[in-house]
Amino acid sequence: MPSMIQRASPTMLIILIGLLVGVSVTLSKLVAISGVPPLLALFWQVAVASTSLLLVLLAGRTRPRIGKTYIVYYLGAGLLGVSVPGVIGYVVLEHISIGFYSALMTLAPMFTFMVAAFIEKRMLPLNRLIGISIGFVGISLATAQGLNGNLDASFWILLALAGPAVLALGNVFRSRAYPSGANPTALAAGTLFFQVVLIAPALLLTGQFRIDPAINPTALFAVLGIGLISALSYALTFEVQRRTDGVGFSQVGYFATLFGITFGGIAYGEEISPIFAVSLVFLFVGLAVTNGHLKLPGKALSSIASSTADHP
Template sequence: MSDIVRRSPVSALIIAIGVLVGVSFTLSKLVSMAGISALTALFWQVLLASIALLALSFRSKKRGALNTRHIPYYFGAGVFGVSGPALIGFLVLEHVSLGFYSALVTLSPLFTFAITALIARRMPSLQRLIGILIGLAGVSLATLGGFELSDVEPTWIALSLLGPLVLACGNVFRSYAYPPGGDPLGLATGTLLSQLLLISSLLFGRGSSIGDISVPPALLGTVFGIGSITALSYVLTFEVQRRTDGVGFAQVGYFATLSGIAIGAFAFREPLGFGLLGSLAILFLGLAITNGHLSIPPVLRSRSGRRQA
């Protein structure tokens, strides 16, 4: 892995992943609008990303481990972090706006916080909760204009809500099951290959051929873009997960939301709420507090300690 990535602050990597995810949402919507089936689009996304990561692995001489600890991790991280969210995105983005779906991703940090608290049977620190809530407030400012949902069936809205929930499950799973000493590139490669095996089995096990899942030439660039973004974002994902926990990583959702809303307004002429720049500043504040770059006032920490005692 590049030394630049290893030396980059966690917050910078979180922002980068969020922007990549927002761009990926945009490309996924283009594929959905073209009528490509969700499973077909997911197959090409994972295939291209797997090829890219395999090439990087051979070049860097990094190999993903194959043992009883890593193989379940590959499949769990893949289903929750790759196939599940991508499949939901391909399905719903044909029916809901990019801005609306991106806005729902802001629920991922709160879901992650709640699931982590349930598993650990204790509340994470007050500082992290305050940082997450500040981030949520920042994104809310960007979405004050609202979204037109009168023509959207409730089924698609409900399915859209599964996206941030599955992402949250992935954040927690990767955090708790992360193999000791795991290499981010090796883990990303193994995770995507596990999903390529799973999706190929689903497609070709029901009698599909390569011709049945072909992509129109006009969409090749879009599909290639999704695959490339997937490869890069998951290498960065496992690097961040190596250095922080699921609650910290979950803030990717905030930056994915803002980039998705901004790109949706530009590419699809979707409504853009006022205060995008202000919300971005608030987001940076929430990120700094959650990751410990800024501290909450001592009086708040002392009150929290007395309540827990």
Template sequence: MPAAVRNLPPVVLIIVIGVLVGISFALSKIAAMAGVPPFVALFRQLLVASLLLLVVGIATGRRLPLTRRHLGYYLGAGILGVSGPALIGYTVLSHISAGFYSALVTLSPLFTFAITAVVERRMLPMHRLVGILVGLGGVSIATQSGFDHDGTALVWIVMAMAGPLLLASGNVFRSRAYPPQGDPMMMATGALLSQLVLIWPVLALSGAAHSIPSIAAGPEAAIIGVGLITAASYVLTFEVQRRTDGVGFAQVGYFATLSGIGMGALVFGESIRPVLMISLAVLFLGLAISNGQVKRPTQLWGQLLTLAARWIPGIRGHPGAR
């Protein structure tokens, strides 16, 4: 890890990771819309990312730890943080918009709070419980009217929600299982290689391996791009995880959502409805409450209603919008 990156504050790295994740959603959608089988796309993504990190690791004299603890960490972090979410993304992004999928990623921090409470066997503080409920309200607004869902089956929306659930589980797992003095680059390399080893036999047994050479240039370039982003973002992910906990890292969801919605509008011409801005404001309010950044939610809620009144005339009659 370059000294310049190690010296950056975690919040800067979190923003960079979020932006990269949003871009990767758009690239994944290109592959999904081209009909590339999810396991084939994931294999190519893992191959690019693993080889890149392995070459860099060898060139810099690093060694991949292979203790039982490290192997368990690679496997768990890889399944929860890499393969699971990627397979879901490649599967659902041919049916839902990149912007909507990005909005759902904001559930990841809220799920992280809840899973942490279950794992640590303690009740959530009241402000975090309130924040989760407010955040779920924001997701409900986005799901109901923030995007154009005409012709989208409910199964794809439900499946898409499994993505942030796996990401949240990965946040908690990495926070609790991170090996002492672990090198972020080698931790990322091990996690990606473990998934490459898992995916190859599945791909071979499914008979989908024969379609790998037939991928068109555009989708193949998109998958390579996702692989490069995967390599960079997971090195940064493990660096942040080394310096903070799963709850802190979960704030990547803020920036992944904004980046993904922007890329969806820019690349695919996805419309951004005014009500979506309201749902995102509610989502971020929920996260801010859960983080303890908002001490008086009712006061900020009035400000949000005032903002909403500028977009939706029907809200003007609400007392909080005066």
């Protein structure tokens, strides 16, 4: 991992990952409406991403480690964080807008918080719940108008909701199963490579390996771009995961939403709410509170905690 990345704060890396996800979702929309089969698109995405990372590792004379702990991690992190949400994204983006899809991604932090609290059988620090809630208010302001036009597509909305739910499980899994002292780039490469190994037989069995010549070549270049973006974003993801936990990392969802809304408006003419700037303020405040960069007054926290205890 370059020293510049290692010196960057988790907050800066989270923002960068959110930007990359926003670009990736925008390109995924192009792929989805061009008729590329979702599983085939995902295969080439992870194939390009894993090959890119493996070449970087080879250049540095490093390779992904193989062992029971690592294989379990590769499979769990890949299925929950790459393949399942990836297929869902390609499927639903043919039917719903980028803005709406991105808005649903803001549920990932809330889902992550709830999953982590359930698994650990305890409430996490109050500042995290407050920070996530502040960020959620910001996202709600930015996306409230966009949600109104999509309520009729109930099936696709329900399917899209499964995306942040699976991502939340992936956030918690990676945090709890992260191999001690592992190289983040090697973990990302191993995770993506194992998804290639899993997806290839499924494509062969379903006869979807062949690329239809009628498909717009631009969509194929988009898949290539998504793969390269995935290589960088997943490497950064594992670097951030090394420094924080699933709840902290899940804040990526907020930035991915805002960048997704922005790029959706630019690329596809999707409406952007004027309240967008206000939502940014809420977003940054929420992220700062969650990560401990902004401390709330002790008396305020005590008051909130007392109120919560009095009203279960």
